[in-house]
Amino acid sequence: QVQLVESGGGSVQAGGSLRLSCAVSAYRISNTWMGWFRQAPGKSREGVARIYGANGVTHYADSVRGRFTISRDFTTNTVYLQMNNLKPEDTAMYYCGAAVVVRYGGDWSADYWGRGTQVTVSS
Numbered sequence: 001q002v003q004l005v006e007s008g009g010g011s012v013q014a015g016g017s018l019r020l021s022c023a024v025s026a027y028r029i030s031n032t033w034m035g036w037f038r039q040a041p042g043k044s045r046e047g048v049a050r051i052y053g054a055n056g057v058t059h060y061a062d063s064v065r066g067r068f069t070i071s072r073d074f075t076t077n078t079v080y081l082q083m084n085n086l087k088p089e090d091t092a093m094y095y096c097g098a099a100v101v102v103r104y105g106g107d108w109s110a111d112y113w114g115r116g117t118q119v120t121v122s123s
Helices: none
Strands: 005-006 010-013 016-025 033-039 048-053 058-059 070-071 078-083 091-104 108-115 117-121
Touching: 005 058, 005 091, 016 033, 016 048, 016 058, 016 070, 016 117, 033 108, 048 091, 058 070, 058 117, 070 091
Parallel strands: 010 117
Antiparallel strands: 005 016, 016 078, 033 048, 033 091, 048 058, 070 078, 091 108, 091 117
């Protein structure tokens, strides 16, 4: 059974940093797109960053490009999201997704999901 378990969320002040982790079991991250998504209260879920395991190609949402970095570790089958210079608008529940796809219209989705980790940024 595929499992994705996120960790590393918390509360920080604006300008601070957090590193999210997504431990993946029963699914190899080496030959698929892995991604991070977020959903703020009252808003739709949005794709934040994704990475292709085989070659490390990455894509970022415009709102986080230059501040967030996605990476992966094959030895631990874990995906990370380093978040720097956090802003209050980054406050959301962050989810890890496996087998990320880009739908017609540009929205991202995934076949497998974790339960999320909360990130709260205060001004």
